Amino acid sequence: MRIRFCKSMNQADPRAGRRNREGSAVLRIRVLVSLLVACVCAVVSSAQTSGDFALGLSEFSKGNFTSAAELFARAEEAAPGTTDALLYESKAYIHLEQFTAAEGALRRYLVVHADSGDALYLLGYILHREGKATESLETYTKAAQLRTPIGDDLKIVGLNYVLLNDYPDAIKWLEKAVEGEPKNKEAWYFLGRAYYTKSRLPEARKAFLTVLELDPRDAKAENNLGLILESEAQPDAAMDAYRKAIRWQEQSPHPSEQPYLNLGSLLMEQSQVGEAILLLQKAIELAPKDAVCRLKLGTAYLRLGKLADAQRDLEKAVQLAPDDPAAHYQLGKLYKEMKALDRAKTEFDRTAELQSRGASPKPQ
Amino acid sequence: MKRWPKTDIRHCCYRNLDARFVILLLCLLLPVPSILVAAQEHSSTPPASPSSTPGKFVDITARSGINFRYQASHTSKKYLPETMGAGVALFDYDNDGRLDVFLVNGAPLSDPTPKGTIPQKTGPQYWNRLYHQKTDGTFDDVTEKAGLQGTGYGMGVAVGDYDNDGYEDLYVTAYGGNKLYHNNGDGTFTDVTQKASVGGSGWSTSAAWVDLDGDGFLDLVVLRYLEWDFDDIWCGEHKEGYRAYCHPDFFKPVSPLVYHNNGNGTFTEVASKLGLARPGKGLGLAIADYDRDGHIDLFVANDSMVEFLYHNKGNGTFEEVGLPSEVAVDIDGRTYAGMGVDFADYDNDGWPDIVVTDLANQRYALYRNNGDGSFTYASTTTGISKITLAHSGWGVRFLDYDNDGWKDLLITQGHDLDTVELTHPNLRYREPMLLARNTGKSFVDVSAESGAIFQRPWVARGMATGDLDNDGRVDAVVNTNEGPAYVLRNETPTENHWILLKLTGHQSNRDGIGAEVKAVTASGAQFATVTTTSSYLSASDKRVHFGLGKNEVVQQIQVRWPSGIVQTLKDVHANQILQIDEPSGSPRW
Numbered sequence: 046m047r048i049r050f051c052k053s054m055n056q057a058d059p060r061a062g063r064r065n066r067e068g069s070a071v072l073r074i075r076v077l078v079s080l081l082v083a084c085v086c087a088v089v090s091s092a093q094t095s096g097d098f099a100l101g102l103s104e105f106s107k108g109n110f111t112s113a114a115e116l117f118a119r120a121e122e123a124a125p126g127t128t129d130a131l132l133y134e135s136k137a138y139i140h141l142e143q144f145t146a147a148e149g150a151l152r153r154y155l156v157v158h159a160d161s162g163d164a165l166y167l168l169g170y171i172l173h174r175e176g177k178a179t180e181s182l183e184t185y186t187k188a189a190q191l192r193t194p195i196g197d198d199l200k201i202v203g204l205n206y207v208l209l210n211d212y213p214d215a216i217k218w219l220e221k222a223v224e225g226e227p228k229n230k231e232a233w234y235f236l237g238r239a240y241y242t243k244s245r246l247p248e249a250r251k252a253f254l255t256v257l258e259l260d261p262r263d264a265k266a267e268n269n270l271g272l273i274l275e276s277e278a279q280p281d282a283a284m285d286a287y288r289k290a291i292r293w294q295e296q297s298p299h300p301s302e303q304p305y306l307n308l309g310s311l312l313m314e315q316s317q318v319g320e321a322i323l324l325l326q327k328a329i330e331l332a333p334k335d336a337v338c339r340l341k342l343g344t345a346y347l348r349l350g351k352l353a354d355a356q357r358d359l360e361k362a363v364q365l366a367p368d369d370p371a372a373h374y375q376l377g378k379l380y381k382e383m384k385a386l387d388r389a390k391t392e393f394d395r396t397a398e399l400q401s402r403g404a405s406p407k408p409q
Numbered sequence: 410m411k412r413w414p415k416t417d418i419r420h421c422c423y424r425n426l427d428a429r430f431v432i433l434l435l436c437l438l439l440p441v442p443s444i445l446v447a448a449q450e451h452s453s454t455p456p457a458s459p460s461s462t463p464g465k466f467v468d469i470t471a472r473s474g475i476n477f478r479y480q481a482s483h484t485s486k487k488y489l490p491e492t493m494g495a496g497v498a499l500f501d502y503d504n505d506g507r508l509d510v511f512l513v514n515g516a517p518l519s520d521p522t523p524k525g526t527i528p529q530k531t532g533p534q535y536w537n538r539l540y541h542q543k544t545d546g547t548f549d550d551v552t553e554k555a556g557l558q559g560t561g562y563g564m565g566v567a568v569g570d571y572d573n574d575g576y577e578d579l580y581v582t583a584y585g586g587n588k589l590y591h592n593n594g595d596g597t598f599t600d601v602t603q604k605a606s607v608g609g610s611g612w613s614t615s616a617a618w619v620d621l622d623g624d625g626f627l628d629l630v631v632l633r634y635l636e637w638d639f640d641d642i643w644c645g646e647h648k649e650g651y652r653a654y655c656h657p658d659f660f661k662p663v664s665p666l667v668y669h670n671n672g673n674g675t676f677t678e679v680a681s682k683l684g685l686a687r688p689g690k691g692l693g694l695a696i697a698d699y700d701r702d703g704h705i706d707l708f709v710a711n712d713s714m715v716e717f718l719y720h721n722k723g724n725g726t727f728e729e730v731g732l733p734s735e736v737a738v739d740i741d742g743r744t745y746a747g748m749g750v751d752f753a754d755y756d757n758d759g760w761p762d763i764v765v766t767d768l769a770n771q772r773y774a775l776y777r778n779n780g781d782g783s784f785t786y787a788s789t790t791t792g793i794s795k796i797t798l799a800h801s802g803w804g805v806r807f808l809d810y811d812n813d814g815w816k817d818l819l820i821t822q823g824h825d826l827d828t829v830e831l832t833h834p835n836l837r838y839r840e841p842m843l844l845a846r847n848t849g850k851s852f853v854d855v856s857a858e859s860g861a862i863f864q865r866p867w868v869a870r871g872m873a874t875g876d877l878d879n880d881g882r883v884d885a886v887v888n889t890n891e892g893p894a895y896v897l898r899n900e901t902p903t904e905n906h907w908i909l910l911k912l913t914g915h916q917s918n919r920d921g922i923g924a925e926v927k928a929v930t931a932s933g934a935q936f937a938t939v940t941t942t943s944s945y946l947s948a949s950d951k952r953v954h955f956g957l958g959k960n961e962v963v964q965q966i967q968v969r970w971p972s973g974i975v976q977t978l979k980d981v982h983a984n985q986i987l988q989i990d991e992p993s994g995s996p997r998w
């Protein structure tokens with residue numbers, strides 16, 4: 046059966062550029078690493094191992110991606126089309142998260158190597174990282190005609206549909222990804238997220254439990270189990286899950302603010318505002334520009350009557366998320382508490398305006 | 410054994426309308442307050458248990474003579490009206506002193522139903538029904554005699570004597586147009602919709618009879634839900650069995666209709682003129698004077714948008730103050746699916762509070778009135794959040810089921826999505842009702858100990874409350890979606906005392922709707938507003954009920970009539986139904 050990934054342009058959702066925050070934050074480039082190893086071992090010719098190209102590979106293998114990219118560019122300039130310098134230059138830019146430059150180098154590479162399936166898959170990935178979901182899907186479609194996609198490829202296809210807000214197709218391809226690679230933890234995780242977004246909680250729970258089977262201390266999956274328990278009106282069990290996620294990520298070099306935020310929010314709902322504040326402070330430490338963390342912390346301070354602290358965080362929350370009616374509402378309440386009635390009115394009016402926008406018909 | 414009313418010789422009494430004017434005249438001549446009494450001793454009950462007694466509500470439907478089934482006419486297209494259910498009214502249409510029951514019904518829908526269709530009832534199974542209560546407490550179906558079969562896909566019902574002739578009239582809302590039925594006083598009603606110009610359009614839901622301008626005539630507020638038509642919109646997963654009812658966000662909000670009573674049987678639509686035309690997604694409606702400035706205010710429960718609190722400015726116009734009053738959203742500033750509402754003083758501090766039901770995971774919203782024009786979201790601190798987190802509520806009433814002097818909560822429940830269990834296995838489409846006891850400090854879920862009906866899962870929607878058997882304990886009637894109506898008799902074993910006040914206005918509207926009543930006993934004061942409107946799509950007993958605990962005497966009853974007249978009664982005995990007529994006099998603001 047022929048694989049089709051394409052989402053025609055006229056079906057593209059105008060919100061395609063709006064990225065799934067958690068999804069985009071955890072994208073991995075394992076596929077690139079494996080490609081690199083394979084290429085380094087098997088493809089490099091003797092001509093390529095000399096000069097700038099060889100130096101570039103050396104820098105690349107050491108993780109010095111900036112200098113590697115410069116050396117690959119010089120090698121290509123000196124002997125256009127004779128090496129895979131453009132391919133590696135692109136990979137170096139991916140490591141540097143400079144996706145526009147990566148796309149430019151790879152497109153030049155594809156002029157000469159139009160039948161390279163690996164290069165096309167790589168371009169599909171770059172386009173995904175650039176938020177060009179529709180173009181990415183078109184590229185994956187072409188790539189699939191040259192090579193059968195692996196689980197990671199299907200995962201990115203699924204995530205492209207997430208970017209397009211097309212969850213049924215996202216779920217379809219993420220399900221294929223885990224079917225092809227049942228031990229692909231990330232694919233299971235993203236599949237769980239997609240199910241959760243569509244309120245398919247039993248399937249979401251199963252997906253996150255599978256992640257935990259593959260990695261018994263996966264804090265993200267445990268945190269998401271907490272969200273499911275919350276949706277099922279089981280706040281005590283949800284709090285246990287958040288606490289567990291916090292413990293598990295203690296040694297992580299990149300702990301997430303999410304379990305702190307979720308636990309803090311739940312504690313606030315149970316009137317345990319003091320403990321919530323400690324957690325929300327930690328969340329902000331990890332994600333100082335997260336508007337939701339600021340809003341929650343500011344709201345917690347407001348409830349305790351710590352008006353100066355509340356003002357600092359609520360004003361910051363509004364600055365970070367100017368279209369969030371809840372942030373304007375809490376700020377309005379604060380100003381009212383501070384007897385700044387004109388400012389309170391402004392915030393309540395803004396809340397009403399934003400809420401009324403939110404209550405208007407949504408695309409179907 | 411039930412005892413029939415006996416006359417309290419201290420008061421004037423009457424049992425029929427003809428006597429009323431004579432009695433009123435006599436009362437005006439007497440130095441005592443104009444009190445007309447039909448008193449009844451409390452029926453004998455088992456020995457009292459401590460004040461923590463749970464309730465006992467008994468399903469007496471089978472022996473009541475009420476055999477009603479609401480026809481939602483579910484289709485494969487999942488048209489939104491199919492899941493919204495309908496209302497109930499408890500009112501005494503023939504003035505025999507016993508509450509009668511009116512139930513609203515749906516209409517057939519074809520599958521698919523063409524866009525633009527206004528569904529019509531095609532047979533008796535779709536009729537609205539009026540049940541007359543007989544002296545033995547059972548009911549007769551008098552729908553045909555009364556001429557109240559109805560026409561469209563019914564939703565709500567409002568009760569009020571709009572022409573002050575002494576007989577309660579009915580306004581029935583529906584998808585596609587509403588009906589006003591004038592009570593002729595002889596057991597029949599006349600459809601006067603056209604003459605009165607109150608037919609409306611669109612999808613109407615809850616309605617309220619309330620005198621907005623203080624002219625002594627009840628005006629009519631009619632909420633509307635959405636700009637909606639029979640379009641074939643697939644919501645939910647594109648998967649067999651997962652098609653779901655669409656979220657209200659798919660549709661535009663719509664303005665309510667507000668009809669000014671011209672006093673001659675006709676009405677004029679004045680929503681914009683009065684400042685009440687803000688588009689909403691209105692389902693629930695309740696009235697109270699929340700700032701006690703002498704002018705009645707309105708609360709509108711909107712579905713999935715901000716809730717509205719309309720403050721009566723006292724000059725005949727209103728301003729919407731939900732956000733600054735902190736009743737528009739929940740504690741986190743989030744909107745929720747407002748369904749039913751009640752507006753009453755649950756903490757006995759003299760200031761009307763608000764409760765709004767919504768969907769599972771949203772927590773019913775309880776707003777405590779701070780007495781300064783603002784409210785505090787009190788769901789968390791009173792236990793309501795924890796009790797209601799997993800539930801979806803519709804009809805709701807503050808009512809003192811055990812007569813201990815604290816208003817409790819009785820709520821009908823059931824999710825709006827019949828597919829909810831596929832995606833949320835722990836939630837339920839059918840849910841038992843909820844009874845939450847007010848301890849004076851917080852609410853406690855006493856459903857499990859309060860009778861078998863609280864174990865039975867229904868898709869319950871509209872609910873009206875009232876003392877059906879005049880025994881001083883408030884009963885309820887519930888309308889369920891695609892299911893039977895239930896008559897729930899309150900048989901809570903208690904020796905607590907009570908009083909039921911039936912007000913009749915003379916300068917004010919005859920129903921006394923909007924009057925504020927304060928009852929003072931040795932235990933403290935309680936407050937209530939005379940209204941027929943609250944809950945969800947329903948109209949409840951207009952009589953004011955107070956549980957009095959161990960107090961056998963109400964030291965003082967003070968009524969502030971909509972006219973502004975303040976009337977005070979002293980040392981009134983408990984356990985009676987007390988008729989109070991508005992005296993003549995000058996307003997005291």
